[in-house]
Amino acid sequence: MRLLVHFLIASNFRRFLCVQAETKFTVKDAILHWEKVFKKQNIPEPENSAGYLVAHVLGETRIVDILVRENEILSKKEKEKLEKLCECRLARMPVQYIIKQWDFRYLNLLMAPPVFIPRPETEELINIILKYIKKSKPKPTGFLEVGCGTGAISLSLVTECKSKLYGIAIDKSYLAVKLASMNVAAYKIDTIKVAFAELTEDGNLTEVHLNGSKPFMPDDKFDFIVSNPPYIPRKKLRDLQPEIKLFEDLRAVDGGDDGMDVIKSLMKLTESRLSEGGSLFMEIDPSHPKLIEKWIDENYDRYKLKLKKVYKDIFDKKRFVHIIK
Ligand SMILES: C[S@@+](CC[C@H](N)C(=O)[O-])C[C@H]1O[C@@H](n2cnc3c(N)ncnc32)[C@H](O)[C@@H]1O
Structure with a gap:
């Protein structure tokens, strides 16, 4: 019974992660969606984490550079890549390691x-x-x-x-x-x-x-x-x-x-x-x-x-x- 409950929770969570991947969503949607997921999972600095990962997928290094692109629609490939990166963040990998660069x-x-x-x-x-x-x-x-x-x-x-x-x-x-x-x-x-x-x-x-x-x-x-x-x-x-x-x-x-x-x-x-x-x-x-x-x-x-x-x-x-x- 406990196993079944675990399975249902896990598959619901997975569905929650994937639902946006099936519909068209913009840069702004992507940031808001992943920020919400990170918040729910108690990931530190959820806004920044989502912002940097979306920026990285769009080939930018700074969050400000994607704010002007907030209505752009993400391609299927971009959405899939973003999902992979966000899963790393959910496993608590630091953003800096996921995007492989950082400003100092x-x-x-x-x-x-x-x-x-x-x-x-x-x-x-x-x-x-x-x-x-x-x-x-x-x-x-x-x-x-x-x-x-x-x-x-x-x-x-x-x-x-x-x-x-x-x-x-x-x-x-x-x-x-x-x-x-x-x-x-x-x-x-x-x-x-x-x-x-x-x-x-x-x-x-x-x-x-x-x-x-x-x-x-x-x-x-x-x-x-x-x-x-x-x-x-x-x-x-x-x-x-x-x-x-x-x-x-x-x-x-x-x-x-x-x-x-x-x-x-x-x-x-x-x-x-x-x-x-x-x-x-x-x-x-x-x-x-x-x-x-x-x-x-x-x-x-x-x-x-x-x-x-x-x-x-x-x-x-x-x-x-x-x-x-
Ligand atoms: C706190 S990190 C600082 C890294 C970098 N200087 C910075 O500020 O971002 C400390 C570094 O010292 C290195 N380290 C620790 N003990 C050392 C030792 N006895 N000799 C040489 N390097 C050492 C570690 O491998 C690590 O890269």
């Missing part, structure tokens, strides 16, 4: 699961670093990004900075290295090199050599180091949305017990890789400034670091640090 500041970047999707707060980190470069004399030129993901941070810095910048962007995830390389190539940037390398717990960089490739990472010191590291305290991981838990690489967000594992390694890395007078910029959890200050004090004799400034995000939360050597 002035860039449109390729996205692919499980590589971390750049978040809007990280856009604020770019403003902080660009201001620091603008004020610095002499201008910093060489930087290292640890944990580049899609390459969003390095690419934004290099494309938006008024002075010349050269960056090495590393990640321990092979898929991230591949995706970041594709994004760098798509923007035809030859001043960023992407390397498959890992920051180890003791603050060293270990490069992974594929098919006997030659060492690529230079031994240089950098004018600044930037990172949006994994920083979520482990006990908070269970509260993450299904979109993250099911589709994103959890190693990109898991910062260990207090979220400080990679942050500590980054501070250790300054010993060998940061020039005298150089800066380390990190995105962090609001619980971290106190822990960072404590670590810097306890390890001053060896690393000679100073917490120059803690920055808040637009929600008034302490989210970024600038550390100097």
